[in-house]
Amino acid sequence: TIRFYEQQGLLPPPERQENGYRVYTEKHGEWLAFIRRCRILDLSLTEIRELQSYQDDPRQPCTAVNAMLDDHISHVRSQITALQALEQQLVSLRASCNEGREINACGILTGISEESKQQLYRASSGRKD
Secondary structure (H helix, E strand, C coil): CHHHHHHCCCCCCCEECCCCCEECCHHHHHHHHHHHHHHHCCCCHHHHHHHHHHHHCCCCCCHHHHHHHHHHHHHHHHHHHHHHHHHHHHHHHHHCCCCCCCHHHCHHHHHHHHHHHHHHHHHHHCCCC
């Protein structure tokens, strides 16, 4: 991962010893910790690169950082909405099958099959609903 971040320009390449071993400094550790925290927050490599560029010029106002984070929050909220819709579909599917049924009467498999057929029909007829 460290080499990947070097290739992506998020981490400067370290000095090398005569035997070719990389020599990482404390500053490399700080950059890696920053990158790791950004990745935990699900920030993209582009967003991390942008944040690093802001750190390089610490006297500028942080409005651009705020705007970037606002965009990211909006993206996360969209993902949450999509996951909640997915959860409802899964809960509905799960409710369609009681214990003790045989596979040929499984409401979950039937529900998935029926939805697949409907999607196939919509795709073949050009409908988008």
